[in-house]
Amino acid sequence: MQVLQVEGLTKNFGGLRAVDGVDLTVESGEILGLIGPNGAGKTTLFNLISGTIKPSAGKVTFLGENIFGLKPYTICRKGLVRTFQSCKIFPELTVFQNVILGAFFGTSEKKSWEQAALQTREILEFVGLAHLSDVPAANLTLLDQKQVEVARALATQPKLLMLDEMMAGLNPAEVEAAMTLVQKIRDQGITIIMIEHVMKAIMNICGRIVVLDHGKKVAEGSPKEISTNKKVIEIYLGE
Ligand SMILES: Nc1ncnc2c1ncn2[C@@H]1O[C@H](COP(=O)(O)OP(=O)(O)OP(=O)(O)O)[C@@H](O)[C@H]1O
Ligand SMILES: [Mg+2]
Numbered sequence: 001m002q003v004l005q006v007e008g009l010t011k012n013f014g015g016l017r018a019v020d021g022v023d024l025t026v027e028s029g030e031i032l033g034l035i036g037p038n039g040a041g042k043t044t045l046f047n048l049i050s051g052t053i054k055p056s057a058g059k060v061t062f063l064g065e066n067i068f069g070l071k072p073y074t075i076c077r078k079g080l081v082r083t084f085q086s087c088k089i090f091p092e093l094t095v096f097q098n099v100i101l102g103a104f105f106g107t108s109e110k111k112s113w114e115q116a117a118l119q120t121r122e123i124l125e126f127v128g129l130a131h132l133s134d135v136p137a138a139n140l141t142l143l144d145q146k147q148v149e150v151a152r153a154l155a156t157q158p159k160l161l162m163l164d165e166m167m168a169g170l171n172p173a174e175v176e177a178a179m180t181l182v183q184k185i186r187d188q189g190i191t192i193i194m195i196e197h198v199m200k201a202i203m204n205i206c207g208r209i210v211v212l213d214h215g216k217k218v219a220e221g222s223p224k225e226i227s228t229n230k231k232v233i234e235i236y237l238g239e
Pocket of ligand 2: 042043044085
């Protein structure tokens with residue numbers, strides 16, 4: 001089943017076409033990798049799909065419903081959630097408080113404090129942050145802060161989770177931990193699109209990879225196909 005269909009998605013910033021007629025489909029249960037050089041348009045594509053910025057043209061269908069141009073909170077409540085390249089958690093709030101916000105405001109389901117708190121505790125257990133529940137988010141390591149953002153996203157009970165450079169700035173052991181978490185989330189039935197420059201993670205956990213360059217989709221395939229694709233090698237290494 002297709003979770004997301006993107007057709008001809010385009011964004012112009014003045015004279016710059018940051019995303020240029022991108023077509024994309026995402027299948028239920030997959031981990032799709034989105035790669036490309038700096039400035040390729042990866043984050044802009046996430047911004048367009050998640051409603052953070054308005055598309056110039058195109059079509060976005062999520063679970064069979066047109067979500068083109070809807071507000072981010074409306075899209076989130078339909079089950080499509082994203083994290084940010086530069087972590088956007090509330091530093092002065094505790095880990096628990098950050099995550100319960102997702103449980104309260106990220107779904108249209110009405111719930112009591114007790115229900116939201118129970119759900120938050122379960123998610124903190126799941127991502128391995130339960131022992132840090134009462135710590136202000138500002139005091140955490142980068143990995144833990146990123147996991148708080150992922151936990152908050154999970155608290156919205158998404159069908160599709162879009163991760164923007166979750167592994168950036170992590171050491172090799174932390175990258176391993178983040179890879180394990182992403183796979184665990186997928187195993188819960190949540191479909192994932194991940195933007196990543198950490199090739200080890202992309203090659204090991206993504207079933208399929210899409211490559212953007214100058215706003216255009218230039219390649220798509222399995223990790224093996226992408227790693228031997230002539231165009232992709234040219235983009236990354238030069239001719
Ligand atoms: N709000 C904006 N206004 C004007 N230009 C923008 C805006 N957002 C992004 N751009 C431009 O659009 C292009 C694509 O940027 P984007 O952030 O999507 O790239 P990216 O692939 O995510 O890169 P990186 O790997 O460095 O995160 C860049 O040239 C960027 O400067
Ligand atoms: Mg980016």
